[in-house]
Amino acid sequence: MASSLIAIAVLFPFTAGLVCLFLKNTLLRSGLVALSAIVLICSSILLFSQGNLPIEYSPAHQWDSVILVLDYALLVFFLFVGVKDILKNGWSARGVLTSGLVLSQIILLGLFEFVWAPSVPLASEPAFFIDQLSIIMCLIISIIGSLILLYAIKYMKDHEHHQHLSVTRQPRFFFFMTILLGAMNGIVFSDNLLWIYFFWEITTLCCFALIGHEQTKEAINNAFRALWMNLIGGLGFVLAIIYVFTNYDSISLQALITNPAVAMAPLFFLFMAAFTKSAQVPFQGWLLGAMVAPVPVSALLHSSTMVKAGIYLSIRLAPAITDTSLATLIALFGAFTFMVTAIMAISQRESKKVLAYSTISNLGLIIMCVGINTPLAITAAIVLTIFHAISKALLFMCVGVIDHSLGSRDIENMEGLVRRYPLIAGITIAGILSMMLVPFGMLLGKWAAIEATSAMSGFISPLVFLLLIIGSAATTVFWVKWLGRFFSVTPGIEKIRFERFSFLYHAPLIVLLAFAGVFSIGVIPFYESFILPAVTAFYPNAIDTSNGFFGSAAGLFTVWPLFILLAIAIILVPVLFKPKTKNLSTAYMCGENVSTSADSFYSVADGETKLKLGSMYLDTQFANPHLDTGLKIAGLLILVSMLVVVLI
């Protein structure tokens, strides 16, 4: 049963994707995409409900050879891409970096597999090892990823309608979108490092292809940046595999984690791979560049797949770095990313950029938790991973819908959206609230992260505190700024008319919103049945839920009383306090209001001037290129210090 479910979760997306590539009929293709979404959701839920964890399973050995061949095919394709770029566009950093990084991987991997260790694969190991953490990730990937696929069916139709393409590029698009889900499931299920590496490189391929989807100069440039940055991670992976095999005679991830005398070097290489995938500073460039791709791509890369592969690997490796100086530096590194990207988000006007910075920031917070490495911190990391995936997928898809209604993704153009598009504005606002407001799950995670961090000792800890608290305040600032734009309306009474409900656009959003709400309100049973088994696989339980609240050893998070208050404030009050015309007043403009218009004032020489308002972006302070370069160097320095610590 379990083995066939695993096969469905990994292989079905690949098969469906391949068929999509050759299906010219739009209706059939959409049907197939919808079918694979449903199959993935069902198989992941069945896998979750059948229990008996951990599952160890090895498919027939022919698969090792298949993966070996495909792996080289993939690397040769990357090399071809890099060399072709050099031949076409001359010597450029992106071409050289791509080819160089791929070439080094091909050589190292070739030497390893055929010269140093020709007996690989080792027969004794399971290829798949599935515990609760894998199941959580699989559910995130399969359910949220599938909802994004459903949304993409309509989005891409509208998108290409706007573009007036002569030949649709959707087969290729859905091919990569679908196989990305299969590859992600492969990553979280596999225990054999070579297998993980193969799936890891497939996600890199999908990312490269999807970012370059529009084929514009900018898109191709950004796709290359994503490629070479992720290839750094790939190289890290190869080095780790070689190190682990030559020293411990095994390429099992579990064996590596549970080995009490494990060296730090391979862990550092694997963390490097995770950091590039999760776009931590200084590698944030590729994820920001990914913004050129259509919205479903961003939604997928930012929430349930791609960046979450790095997060998964980090959480998976966490037990191996307990009480090491590598862990301390990882905490510093994560906190650093958390703060600087939160600050940078303040200066962004484009909604997708704000979301992108917020993603990197939250991933930084999760990485920090991995570095803090106490049971509470790991709990926080998993809580944040789940709730971030839900809310971020929701918000990206909201931005897509707003973009198609409004023709703009600029936050300033969203002024007064509650009146113009109440349905999508309401969903987006709820999504933003679920990202930033106590007592939603994200904030529960953040609260746990701060409490866990406070227990950190050593001379680096005050620095981590500082980064954490400033980042936390900055997060509030950029979200509230955006919220404020939605609500900003001229005084006056208009009948609210909801826009037309579109099933493929709004239904996935409402489902995700329901997830965010229900899991946040019912966080205690959710934690006990879902998150706790993942934590207790390696750590003791850090949470006391006996009195009905979420209690850590040093604090208490009261969930439902705050939800009741929130419901009163944001649901009951607006229902009860309907404005009436006789109560309505105009805005204060020093007595220079124009009587015929509520948003004009008498300016110089009694000229009627329309009111123009906006948020502040502080771009001269927080968005200058020198600062950006400086911060990248700082991030790099922390990485170098990790390397130094690992090697000495």
Add this chain to the structure above:
Amino acid sequence: MNEWLLVALALVLPPVLGSLLRGLDRILTARMQGRFGPPLLQPVYDTIKLLAKRRMITGRMQAVGSIGYLLFIMAATVMFFLGQDLLLIVLVLGVADVFLVVGAFATRSPYSQIGANRELLQILSYEPILIITAIGLYVANGSFMISEIDQPLLPSLWPILLALVLVLVILMRKSPFDISSSEHAHQELVKGVFIEYSGIHLGLIEIAHMYELILVLGFISLMWLPGIVPGVALALGCWFLVLLIDNITARLTWSSMLKISWMFGLGLALVNLIGLSALGGV
């Protein structure tokens, strides 16, 4: 049963004490400026008058903003009186401020929106200090729970106390950090973030301020527990210091506020935590 008494106290005490403090504030400020000042109960009269006025609003979100602001500050105060998690209290206080800012953004009004933008900068200035206070409490006492404070914290946390005075200045919207709303309406900023509120909604915000004032004074008084008297004396001392500062300074720009609160406030807190960790905690 005892808990319900505490909840009742938390709901009743702050408006009473807050009004008296506000009255005293106005008298003392007047005396410092060579004026006589209003009667002690003037803030009470003002608030009652506001609550009784005809309701004028610019939109539905004003009700959400003012009521949400009050509700969450009251929640934070109740949690404080119940000796709950200080970090969560700070986060709940943050929710209250979100309501205030969104309420101010909800009207297309120049003064209100400038105020809202600047209120965000105030959040950026004071929220880190409040969170690091919670962290300081944990480092010094081993728990975030207020109910578990069992020793005077002042000897180990006095630099954080100084930083808290900064927070008090910002939250009382006093000079030099009255950048989101001036204390007096006849200045170029007018009433900033509060300008569009009137009548009952402004009254609710005034009441919320009283809770907020008592809550932050409460944070300060935590530094000298057990025993209520020394803590209260400490809080009142800091409060008077803020009045003094208010009367001898002029409004600064937001960037100087951010610089001062991050460099001075967070700097002090950081030195404090480094010191504590160098001494191996308490």
